[in-house]
Amino acid sequence: GVLHTPAGAQVQVKVRDPEGKEIASQQVTLTRYGTFTLDATVPKSARLGQFGIEAVKFAGGSFLVAEYRAPQFRVDVQVPKAELTAGDELTGTVIARYLFGGAMDGAQVQWSAGRTTEDFAPPRNAGFRFGRNTWNWDDNQPAHDNGAFASGQGAIGRDGTLAVKAGKLEAPGDRAARYTLEAEVADVSRQRVAGRASLLVHPAAFYVGLGATSLFVKAGDTLAIPVIAAAPNGDRVDARVHVTAFLRSWHSVRKRGVSGIFETLSEPVEEKAAECEVQSDQDCKLPLAKPGFYNLRAEGRDSAGRLALTTASLYAIGGGFAAWQQNDSNKVEIVADKTSYEVGETAHLLIKSPYPSCRGLISVEREGIADARVVELSGTASTIDVPIREEHVPNVFVGAILVRERVKDGGAEAGDDPGRPSMRFGYVGLKVGTGSKRLKVSVATPKAEYRPREKVPVDIAVSQPAEVQLDAVDDAVLRLTGYQLPDPVSAFFPDHALAVTIGEPLPRLVRRQKFGEKGEVQPGGGGGMGPSGDIRSNFVTTVLWKTLETDASGKAHAEIELPDNLTTFRILAVATTGGEKAGAAQTEVRVSLPLLVRPALPRFARVGDEFEAGVAVHSVKTFDVKVSVDVDGLQLTGDKQRTGHVEAGVAKEVRFKFKAATAGKATVRFRATAGDLTDAVQETIPIQLPVEMEAVAVAGDTTATKTEGLVPPQGVRKDAGGLELSLASTALGGLREAMDQLVEYPYGCVEQLSSRLVPFVATREVERVFGQPPHPDQVVTDTVAKIEALQAPSGGFLYWPSATCPYAWPSIYATLALARA
Incomplete structure (x- = not known):
């Protein structure tokens, strides 16, 4: 959660081509903000593809080198409303305009519409839940719909638009559905560009909302849950709503398997626990007598008879027994009351204990153990609280180890000794918001449109003093790869993996274990225009790449001199402080001529x-x-x-x-x-030149002289090409290039290293027999050392240096390679 800037540190930066060959290497010094800039030239002879860049011991990334033709126009798709209701017509408008502002009369259009269901909550109704919110695997919910809806073709009109009609809208599974209308346009130069727009389709004219009470309520109390009906725009409407509470429990039995080992089978059972029918904007009162897991179902219908459905779940906690789902693993499920938290909040966690009472070791973990305490748990639906602190950003794990001593009655363990000492363990991951780490950044220009070769003033404002990386790039190029403004906060604070393991021997002592099916999911895993005579010839895609430092008020200024491109330039600013805050912003300017x-x-x-x-x-x-x-x-x-x-x-x-x-x-x-x-x-x-390489090989033998005839191909050009003749005493004359590949390829895994060593050793023998200059022994020595470094203490070989377990086949292959060497 807490980052420190390595100001002044020396960093070795390396750039490699798609084959792993190093094309640039330079040592740089980090600024007081922990940043550096570097210009690396990509050789004209370099291969196309993904290039890698590495700040050794710090970070790495990649960039694409490709042949491309920048698009010279943009395609936008507009829909009349951002939100519609099932049964309405799907219509849209395709707008095709050149990046300098002109329309595209007569351009051909291919369009299509697709849809996918999603969750939705009406705005201005914080504190209420809408739609299907139950997450259990056995709720028999309709599957999310994702597929094509309609397609067609047409031509852009003189006004630069095409009207599209795609049919009546649907909301599969009584869920909101996101429809995407996409259009591809071809201009007079046969270039094609696509654009898209989306809209949300609601299943009914209103949504039923259930008060977002805590995920945990006290068993035995009457739950008074507010009920509302809200239109998609958030306005409250009047509707009749029926609410039902179902108590879900699991009936578990032990069954002896064919191996003689008992296994636990659990089946879900739901019973209606309470129900009520109220007018919207009233409280629905539901008595929840027993502890356990409850599903709430609230439904109403609009004037067209369309169903508005909301489901939610909660836990009734407290003393008493709750029949949770049982299995034969040693894991226990932990449930958080929220999907994410902010610094300063408290996470309330439910532990689905299989024991009526036990002792628990509760720990807060990530790179290590940040906090630990021992608690006494009573009942099978106990809760614990975990305060969220700054160092927990962006995520943290809470673990629980439950231990129960031997009991005479009420044992829960499988086999012939159900009361034996036992334990359960589980984890839950908690997401923590990064709002406290984010800078407010803005970038602006005095106007939106300029002429080629004009100068554009750019003003940057940051919420506190910071360093800003400012660049301006042709939007046409950025659209080729769908480039988006980078989020430095996400880069600085990615989700961390859990780096703590449990070493508890009790589950492994004496008794045989039953292992689940491969792939089975187990609970508790959490873990400008110049003079008229000028010819536009200066075309540049990146017109600015500059590092700035703001003043004490967070302000900075730059100026862009525009090239001859008639396009839209995107100006992007990424800011960071000397501490751990960062932010980003962008704007656009258009370059055009009359x-x-x-x-x-x-x-x-x-x-x-x-x-x-x-x-x-x-x-x-x-x-x-x-x-x-x-x-x-x-x-x-x-x-x-x-x-x-x-x-x-x-x-x-x-x-x-x-x-x-x-x-x-x-x-x-x-x-x-x-x-x-x-x-x-x-x-x-x-x-x-329309030329191609032609190669011919012949073979024969002689003890004196021999003549071979060469027939020149037809159409030989006198201004290009030539004839290259090579002689060899054996068919191995063309082996040199293959041998060079064995030397130069950047091998890494044990199979690649072995595949290099075996033919290399064999070829060295051939070179000695035929008196050819051998490749250096250092290649063999280095490869043998790399293979030996992959050998595990068990004698087997790891596939990659980062692997932890050896594998049989590559171990055999590596042994063969070493023996040959």
Whole structure:
């Protein structure tokens, strides 16, 4: 829960490519905020894929290197309301606009609608529970629905929209359902972008709410539970509600199995304990006479006869016997009264003890034991309290070990000695909110839209002095991977695993154990526009990457110089203090022009290709626009200038004919002019040679000389390629590259290390026989040492260095490899 900043520490940072090869390594010094920045160049020859970055002994991460074409437009889907009711029509609007603001008339659309059920609670009704809240595996609840609902296609209109009708809405299982309407749009340059929107469908015109009383009530008392009916917007409505309380108990018997060992079987039984019918905004009184587990069912119907159903559960605690579910494990279930807690609250925990009375060791644990105490428990439904402290953020575990001495009567153990000394143990995980660790961060610009090459002032505000990492990235690129603003609090405070184990020998003494089926779940586990003659050629996706430090009031300022991209830039700020608080925020700015050209070029061409390419012209007004093209490295086979009629807000494609004659890079410059408005853009594309590698191998023998004929393939180019001839006395001449792979591959597990060692040793023998220069012995020595380091005290071999148990097959393989070496 408490973090300390290693200010001034020296950290070795390494960057590796997808094959594990190190491409950068640098030692950095942490700032007083515990941060560092590093620029690492990805080689042009590097493989595409996931690259890894590691701050040795501190942290690690990854980033993707990929070929991509940034989208130049965005697709948004709108629905008329965020919430509807079962039986209503599902309609929506697809809006397709270029990132600089223009509409996309005539663009083709494919759309689909899907749904999934979820939980919902009307707002402004804190203190009440709505919907199905029972969580027991045997409640026979309807399964959550998740699947397709409707699909179709259409075209974007001149206003940049398409209306969609998908049919009547449903709410499967009397649950709220989330419907998602998704649309994919293709523009004139055949690029495709998708967008989506969702809405919530309610099963009825109102929800029944039950007062969120404590999960624990006292047995023998009358439960007065408030009952309300609330519309989805939170407004109270008048309705008749019927509430029933069912007491759930488990009938358990011991049955002798085929092995002669007794096993416990438990079956749930429900009986109606109490019921009432009230008008909403009244209390329903339910006498709960016995301790145990109760299911509450509240239902009402709206004017259309649709069912509004809410279920909830609670425990009646106190003296007396509650028939909990029994099994033959040594675990005991612990139930928390809330799903999460804030610092300063107290967690109330129910222990489902199988003993009428016993002694319990209660501990608060995570990396170690933070607190422990011994308590006396009376009854099978006792509770304990655990205060939540700052160091418990973001989660903590509470464990209980119950011990009972030998008893003459009322023993609960299986076998022929039910009263023998026994124990039970269990854990429950408690989530603790991170609100106390979060900074308030805001980032803002004076206006939302700018021109290429303009400067954008950015103001950052943090709730206390902090260091801020500020960056501005083309939103089109971020949308390719669904990138979202990072949450540093979640990174600093991830859920921790329990690092404490129980070493209690009593359950393992003398008696035989019955083990459950594999996979069986056991309880208790818890565990800018420049001058008119400028050509836009400076296209940058990341226009800002800067580390700032706020002043004493938490304020900071930066300035962004925009490139020539016509797009939307997302400005992101991530802040951290010298302590353990962090936060993040973001905003957007749009870059546009009143008249613009957007190239639609192929990604590459080959020598000899003839193709058409051009630009999409956009304008805020209706114009006759002249478009001209100028090229280097390509031949223009048609007109150099064309004139087209461009309507306001509608993209117009203007195409030209080209031929690729020579290899290299081709530069294409387009310019559009309408009155005093003009825009020009320049792009380059690679022109590749249509060549391929051809390899031929022949074999034979001779004691003097021998002639082999070579037939050149058809279409050999004189300006590229060549002939490479290699001779070898054996067929092993091509083995060198394979051997280099054995040396360079970043092996890690025992199977990979053994698979390297066995062929390497064999190949070393071949190299000696044929007089080839051998690979160094250090490879064998290092591999043998790594395999030996994986050997466990038992003699077997671990699969990975982090493993704890050896495995038979890799142990045999590792032994073979070591013997060969």
